Amino acid sequence: MTETFDVILIGAGSIGLPAAVMLSQAGLKVLVLDQFASPGQGSNKKAIGGIRATHSDKAKITLGNRSIELFAGWKDMTGDEIEWYRGGYSFVAYHEKDASSLQTLVKEQQGLGLNIVWLDKRQLLEKVPDLNSVNLLGGTFSPDDGSASPLLMAASCYKQAIKHGCVFHFRENVTGLIIKSSKIEGVVTSTNEYHAPIVINAAGAWAGSVAEMAGINIPVVPDSHEAAITEPVARFFDPMIVDIHPDENSSNCYFYQHWTGQIFFCITPSPNIWGFNTSETSQFLPLASRRIIQLMPRLKNIRVRRTWRGLYPMTPDGSPILGTSRECSGFIQAAGMCGQGFMLGPAMGEMITRMVLDELTPMDHEILDILSPYREFSGHEKLK
Ligand SMILES: Cc1cc2nc3c(=O)[nH]c(=O)nc-3n(C[C@H](O)[C@H](O)[C@H](O)COP(=O)(O)OP(=O)(O)OC[C@H]3O[C@@H](n4cnc5c(N)ncnc54)[C@H](O)[C@@H]3O)c2cc1C
Incomplete structure (x- = not known):
């Protein structure tokens, strides 16, 4: 039947x-x-x-x-642990063009009700002291953002x-x-x-x-992306750090420290890698580590535990x-x-x-x- x-x-x-x-x-x-x-x-x-x-x-x-309201209230609502942590997000700028487009965007985002501010170099380094200070111009900070499992x-x-x-x-x-x-x-x-x-x-x-x-x-269309996780280390920064500046191999990169100490990190490959293949590549780790160590030199001593590859369901x-x-x-x-x-x-x-x-x-x-x-x-x- x-x-x-x-x-x-x-x-x-x-x-x-x-x-x-x-x-x-x-x-x-x-x-x-x-x-x-x-x-x-x-x-x-x-x-x-x-x-x-x-x-x-x-x-x-x-x-x-x-979604943030729902993630934040999920444990109270259901009794289930999902590891919600409100660490914030920071889009950092080391180039005038990025600083100016992020600053313009912050005004639009504030107009749309988003809790976000622009921090200058000194303010940002107070929040994230281990960011590379050389050529740092500032960055956004949105304290309500976070992470969960x-x-x-x-x-x-x-x-x-x-x-x-x-x-x-x-x-x-x-x-x-x-x-x-x-x-x-x-x-x-x-x-x-x-x-x-x-x-x-x-x-x-x-x-x-x-x-x-x-x-x-x-x-x-499936757009494949890789990610990695390190060993756990003592906590030393809170927000997800995002760098939207393109280089010759990647169009952005992002990373954060989980509250249990591990660092998660990703890049968006440039050009994109279209298709359903989810086998890890040998190119990802050297590219991504170079980028995140450039942004936060202290990361260079942390060992990577695992990499994996998955699919973004992309639209144009x-x-x-x-x-x-x-x-x-x-x-x-x-x-x-x-x-x-x-x-x-x-x-x-x-x-x-x-x-x-x-x-x-x-x-x-x-x-x-x-x-x-x-x-x-x-x-x-x-x-x-
Ligand atoms: C490396 C990486 C890092 C990411 N980081 C983040 C992040 O930090 N934050 C974030 O929000 N997103 C992140 N994403 C993106 C996120 O994973 C996707 O946007 C999201 O999972 C898509 O959700 P979905 O439900 O559309 O697809 P899925 O979670 O893939 O679910 C689709 C389901 O449909 C099923 N299905 C498909 N076709 C059929 C069929 N014909 N019959 C039966 N079942 C079918 C599949 O088996 C699958 O289980 C990341 C992705 C990758 C690869």
Whole structure:
């Protein structure tokens, strides 16, 4: 017999998991399908846990602020430890061009309600004394940002969603969609068929091929990124440090010290490395270590424990895609999270729930306009 649900979520990742909690908490009968063996095994577990509202557009700042509230209150709400830590973020500037674009952006961000300031060199060195002071011009500081564990968050969402009656099927690949008269009616998997009037594409880097099953084209492509973690050392800095200055091999780099002492670090390779390959490269570590040691010379004595490689589900303008399909009613795209799916996940989960319940607020409509699957994709997120 074919099972029927109120909502089917394709993908138990950074977006699908919080959405599963919130949809089932709202009393809906929810099925989550994932091709992998357990929750959060796609890009979610590759994220280094950075959480910020420090973006350059209204939709992401609003969602980011709301996500931070949810991450910060998660332990009280659920009883589950997710290692939330409010260490802040600092975008540092060693070049006039970066200082001037960050300072312009800070004014816009403040106008959009973000708690962020520009610190001059002396003020920034008071906050982060180990930053390289040579040529340092200053940087932004947003004290409300922080970090949490993507692994613990996935485990908590899974547990909470089940508590609210959500059904999970792992190792079940969605291979087709059931569509009648331009309306979604369910999905076909490698082993079964399920019915629901609402299907949500939260398939991360694979979302393009899921949309394609309905003949819909969404511009989401896998963009591979590597990360590393060091041994733990005594704590010596708090915020995530981000350098947006491009060099010949990378377009930015970011790192922070986890409250347990390890340093997490990443670069964005230049040119981008497109595709689904997730085998580590030998180029990453020398490139990334050189960059972070340049920014914070004291890091040079810390040993690296492990590197890994995962996928950003990239869009051409660096912003997510969220919206109901015009071609196929009941089919929602919640994809293209780029490098920010973990941090945006909880707020996205709430938005998706309001979309399904038809309880959207005027602000939600504004956000949906910005993140529409039908936008031009000609904009440019300045803090990708
Ligand atoms: C090195 C690195 C560092 C990062 N650091 C951060 C960070 O600090 N902060 C941050 O916010 N983000 C970070 N990210 C980005 C973040 O990991 C992603 O944006 C986020 O995980 C995407 O969430 P998602 O739910 O869209 O995709 P995923 O988490 O990948 O979930 C999608 C799920 O869909 C499933 N799926 C796909 N197709 C099908 C199908 N046909 N049938 C069944 N199941 C299917 C997949 O198996 C997968 O589990 C980082 C990424 C990398 C690689």
